[in-house]
Amino acid sequence: MPTHEQMVAAVHAYVNAFANSDPAAVAALFAPDASVEDPIGSPAHIGHDAILAFYTASMQTxxxxxxxxxxxxxxxHAAFAFSVALAFKDTxxxxxxxxxxxxxxxxxxxMRAYFGPNNMQGM
Amino acid sequence: MPTHEQMVAAVHAYVNAFANSDPAAVAALFAPDASVEDPIGSPAHIGHDAILAFYTASMQTxxxxxxxxxxxxxxxHAAFAFSVALAFKDTxxxxxxxxxxxxxxxxxxxMRAYFGPNNMQGM
Incomplete structure (x- = not known):
């Protein structure tokens, strides 16, 4: 079982990887056969290559x-709330x-991400 | 598919039911065969009677x-962050x-609830 501290460190590494535009640093947080459902209900990105490609595209925003x-x-398990700012649209x-x-x-x-159209402002 | 507004209303009804110490109002939000995992990873409360009993006990705090x-x-899907205050321990x-x-x-x-010992303060 991972410790609270390990899980918190992984979340901070995830946030920091976006700050540094470093998709490989995000991909390294996942197990080789992991799934990413972002947003939840959409087709999952499964496995390291698909996950790396997904975050590479995400960070291009x-x-x-x-x-x-x-x-x-x-x-x-861990859950965390956050807001996202986008470089191309500062509102x-x-x-x-x-x-x-x-x-x-x-x-x-x-990984599952909960957000939808009603959670987007100023787009 | 429920609308955003329906899901938001259900969450507010959930919060309000705690404000009113009304476990039946919470139980009414769930389907008859629903499961409640609170916290996630613990044995689920399954079905209306088990869910009503769980929230009745929860609200006694x-x-x-x-x-x-x-x-x-x-x-x-919906996800929401909140804090909990307890009547018997105001810190x-x-x-x-x-x-x-x-x-x-x-x-x-x-329903799945994400919290653990590290998310409790002043107990």
């Missing part, structure tokens, strides 16, 4: 993440909650 | 919920994120 409130952890704000499920090694095996 | 930031919705604060999955009728079929 210049997305920067700001955590909103404490990171919640329970067992091998834009997207409010998102992500959930991470971790494996025994502290790698993320499932 | 005097728990009151304050939403923190906007309710996120995507497809038939206590628990930070939680809940996720709801809805059915076609706008009833909650799966």
């Amino acid at each position: 210049g997305a920067k993440l700001t955590l909103e409130g404490p990171i919640r952890t329970a067992g091998n 834009a704000r997207i409010d998102v909650i992500d959930t991470f499920r971790f494996n025994e090694d502290g790698k993320v095996v499932e | 005097g728990a009151k919920l304050t939403l923190e930031g906007p309710i996120r919705t995507a497809g038939n 206590a604060r628990i930070d939680v994120i809940d996720t709801f999955r809805f059915n076609e009728d706008g009833k909650v079929v799966e």
